[in-house]
Amino acid sequence: MERTHVAYEKLRAYMAEMLEKGLGFPEETAEISSVALVEADARGHASHGVARIKMYFEEVNDGKDNPKAVPEIVHETPISLVIKGNMAPGFASSKLAMERTIAKAKEHGTCMTVVQDSCHFGMAGFWAEKAADAGMMGVALTNTLRAGIPLFGKERLLGTNPICVAIPTGKKPHFMLDMATTTVALGKIEVAARRGGTMPVGWAVDENGADTTDAISVAEINRFDKSPFGGQLYLGGAGETLGGHKGYGLGLLVELLTAGLSLGTATYDTYVKNCGICHYFQATRLDLFGDEEKIKAHVASILDKLRESPKAEGKERIYIHGEKEFERRKKSMEEGVYLDPATWERLDEFADKFGMRRLEP
Amino acid sequence: MERTHVAYEKLRAYMAEMLEKGLGFPEETAEISSVALVEADARGHASHGVARIKMYFEEVNDGKDNPKAVPEIVHETPISLVIKGNMAPGFASSKLAMERTIAKAKEHGTCMTVVQDSCHFGMAGFWAEKAADAGMMGVALTNTLRAGIPLFGKERLLGTNPICVAIPTGKKPHFMLDMATTTVALGKIEVAARRGGTMPVGWAVDENGADTTDAISVAEINRFDKSPFGGQLYLGGAGETLGGHKGYGLGLLVELLTAGLSLGTATYDTYVKNCGICHYFQATRLDLFGDEEKIKAHVASILDKLRESPKAEGKERIYIHGEKEFERRKKSMEEGVYLDPATWERLDEFADKFGMRRLEP
Numbered sequence: 001m002e003r004t005h006v007a008y009e010k011l012r013a014y015m016a017e018m019l020e021k022g023l024g025f026p027e028e029t030a031e032i033s034s035v036a037l038v039e040a041d042a043r044g045h046a047s048h049g050v051a052r053i054k055m056y057f058e059e060v061n062d063g064k065d066n067p068k069a070v071p072e073i074v075h076e077t078p079i080s081l082v083i084k085g086n087m088a089p090g091f092a093s094s095k096l097a098m099e100r101t102i103a104k105a106k107e108h109g110t111c112m113t114v115v116q117d118s119c120h121f122g123m124a125g126f127w128a129e130k131a132a133d134a135g136m137m138g139v140a141l142t143n144t145l146r147a148g149i150p151l152f153g154k155e156r157l158l159g160t161n162p163i164c165v166a167i168p169t170g171k172k173p174h175f176m177l178d179m180a181t182t183t184v185a186l187g188k189i190e191v192a193a194r195r196g197g198t199m200p201v202g203w204a205v206d207e208n209g210a211d212t213t214d215a216i217s218v219a220e221i222n223r224f225d226k227s228p229f230g231g232q233l234y235l236g237g238a239g240e241t242l243g244g245h246k247g248y249g250l251g252l253l254v255e256l257l258t259a260g261l262s263l264g265t266a267t268y269d270t271y272v273k274n275c276g277i278c279h280y281f282q283a284t285r286l287d288l289f290g291d292e293e294k295i296k297a298h299v300a301s302i303l304d305k306l307r308e309s310p311k312a313e314g315k316e317r318i319y320i321h322g323e324k325e326f327e328r329r330k331k332s333m334e335e336g337v338y339l340d341p342a343t344w345e346r347l348d349e350f351a352d353k354f355g356m357r358r359l360e361p
Numbered sequence: 362m363e364r365t366h367v368a369y370e371k372l373r374a375y376m377a378e379m380l381e382k383g384l385g386f387p388e389e390t391a392e393i394s395s396v397a398l399v400e401a402d403a404r405g406h407a408s409h410g411v412a413r414i415k416m417y418f419e420e421v422n423d424g425k426d427n428p429k430a431v432p433e434i435v436h437e438t439p440i441s442l443v444i445k446g447n448m449a450p451g452f453a454s455s456k457l458a459m460e461r462t463i464a465k466a467k468e469h470g471t472c473m474t475v476v477q478d479s480c481h482f483g484m485a486g487f488w489a490e491k492a493a494d495a496g497m498m499g500v501a502l503t504n505t506l507r508a509g510i511p512l513f514g515k516e517r518l519l520g521t522n523p524i525c526v527a528i529p530t531g532k533k534p535h536f537m538l539d540m541a542t543t544t545v546a547l548g549k550i551e552v553a554a555r556r557g558g559t560m561p562v563g564w565a566v567d568e569n570g571a572d573t574t575d576a577i578s579v580a581e582i583n584r585f586d587k588s589p590f591g592g593q594l595y596l597g598g599a600g601e602t603l604g605g606h607k608g609y610g611l612g613l614l615v616e617l618l619t620a621g622l623s624l625g626t627a628t629y630d631t632y633v634k635n636c637g638i639c640h641y642f643q644a645t646r647l648d649l650f651g652d653e654e655k656i657k658a659h660v661a662s663i664l665d666k667l668r669e670s671p672k673a674e675g676k677e678r679i680y681i682h683g684e685k686e687f688e689r690r691k692k693s694m695e696e697g698v699y700l701d702p703a704t705w706e707r708l709d710e711f712a713d714k715f716g717m718r719r720l721e722p
Binding site for chain 1: 622
């Protein structure tokens with residue numbers, strides 16, 4: 001039987017088992033991690049889904065992620081938290097962070113939380129959405145491994161540094177902007193490398209810092225950290241003509257709000273001694289600004305106005321951020337979560353490695 | 362004598378007089394407005410400088426801005442404010458907002474403030490910087506007149522919706538990202554229209570929502586609101602290849618945080634009955650996250666690492682956001698503020714209209 005789809009809960013339980021047995025994640029961490037990963041696949045973001053088992057395995061295997069470590073709160077005010085991840089999985093420190101952030105925001109109106117010495121936390125939207133599900137605005141930012149080039153530079157010093165902001169609209173889906181500040185995710189460059197080897201100008205620069213369309217060499221440089229030079233560009237590309245200074249500024253802003261505020265490891269020093277990843281989370285109550293039901297309805301009305309406005313020639317729909325993922329998730333809950341052949345193979349590879357049964361669809 | 366430069370304080374006092382005598386701004390509003398405008402010219406951002414006297418005159422003359430109106434606080438918590446601008450000049454409501462935001466943040470750690478029914482407030486950086494000057498992180502966002510197109514749409518429903526975030530580094534200049542979320546400011550399209558009439562793909566779309574390089578027709582459509590269709594694109598351009606969905610998402614996020622949270626006028630309804638512009642401001646104490654001197658030093662060290670890193674071929678310098686403006690301002694304080702010939706002519710035009718002496722260099 002061809003393996004394509006698998007039931008959400010079946011996949012989730014399997015991943016929890018794999019993380020527990022194979023990587024030594026404590027049960028609670030394995031649970032939240034498995035939800036975060038399967039949610040990404042269910043929403044159509046395979047780049048942050050269960051195929052990442054390989055990356056998490058390597059983090060642990062290389063001694064850069066300590067699954068048994070316990071993150072701790074090291075500084076606290078009524079509206080802020082500083083958490084030391086102590087090399088625990090990013091899911092463990094982010095779970096602690098977001099739960100406490102939401103609880104404090106409920107009580108005091110807002111809470112801003114920074115986390116240092118964490119590991120990869122999956123997709124940013126998973127965390128920001130928790131605030132929106134609790135009726136609040138949510139923010140999740142993180143630095144990452146070395147990927148991006150400062151404008152006019154050539155060394156990979158910054159990460160893909162995503163920004164996620166979720167705003168409740170009174171009904172699902174929330175407005176949910178979840179974007180890497182680089183032009184594209186590294187995954188897209190890897191796909192371009194496999195499919196002919198060229199990519200558009202504006203995605204990356206070569207080792208001299210010049211625009212390049214050679215996806216193969218950029219993918220190799222980034223993936224294997226072959227050289228400190230060459231890598232991804234930020235939104236707007238290499239020059240100032242299309243706003244490259246703005247995208248670079250957004251990436252840098254995320255770096256300062258994560259590594260800067262937490263006194264943590266900047267992207268250029270991540271994955272040296274440990275993962276060293278830093279996050280920023282925020283939850284904010286809408287009633288800080290008056291009647292929260294009215295605010296949600298007003299936000300929804302602005303989004304409706306855009307949705308219903310005339311379309312560009314050849315276009316049938318204007319999307320609001322979060323809609324595509326919401327619809328894809330609904331389909332996944334009905335038909336099962338789609339995994340591509342490479343992901344099925346990867347799960348098999350790790351099942352064999354860990355002495356587990358292979359997952360059946 | 363050719364008129365090029367004018368002393369900062371001479372220009373400022375002249376503009377205060379012009380706003381007071383010509384537009385009927387109360388003295389206090391004229392003072393803060395004149396500083397905001399001259400600061401823009403002094404930093405090299407003529408697009409938000411004294412030449413805007415024309416726009417402010419028209420706002421007042423058309424009855425969309427009431428210079429005598431007094432903005433008022435209509436909702437307040439320890440960490441938030443909602444201000445009704447009552448059609449007062451944007452400088453008046455923003456001054457009240459930022460002063461109270463900073464005072465509340467000093468006391469309670471942070472303050473988030475939304476303003477509805479305001480008018481154009483000049484450059485966003487002027488306001489966010491006030492928080493950074495007080496040692497805090499500052500944010501300033503605003504919606505604007507109709508300028509930008511939702512991705513896959515063709516109607517101008519959103520503004521250029523700038524984002525400014527200022528973070529103190531312990532010494533000047535602060536990190537200060539101040540960017541329209543559109544690919545470029547309208548002023549750049551107007552310059553392209555004058556200089557040959559073409560612009561790069563990615564700046565704007567025509568009335569059918571298709572990519573266009575015809576700067577003349579886009580500049581005319583936007584400036585004179587000739588048609589509801591056609592206008593500026595957001596960072597990343599028209600499609601998803603270069604991240605147009607991300608730039609559009611950032612513009613929309615600003616709309617929701619300004620018009621949405623304040624229950625104010627969305628961009629598509631601004632400048633109908635009144636200006637109707639909405640702002641968002643925030644100030645946040647760094648010691649929410651621990652030792653603020655250490656945080657500033659860590660932020661500065663991240664910026665130094667980027668500055669000192671190897672440059673792309675043909676590039677001599679990697680800039681940090683806010684540096685160019687800081688250096689230009691220093692030069693302006695020494696040599697006088699440069700105004701281009703069109704700006705000198707515009708000041709003369711309004712001096713004549715208001716029966717004032719013309720400004721001498």
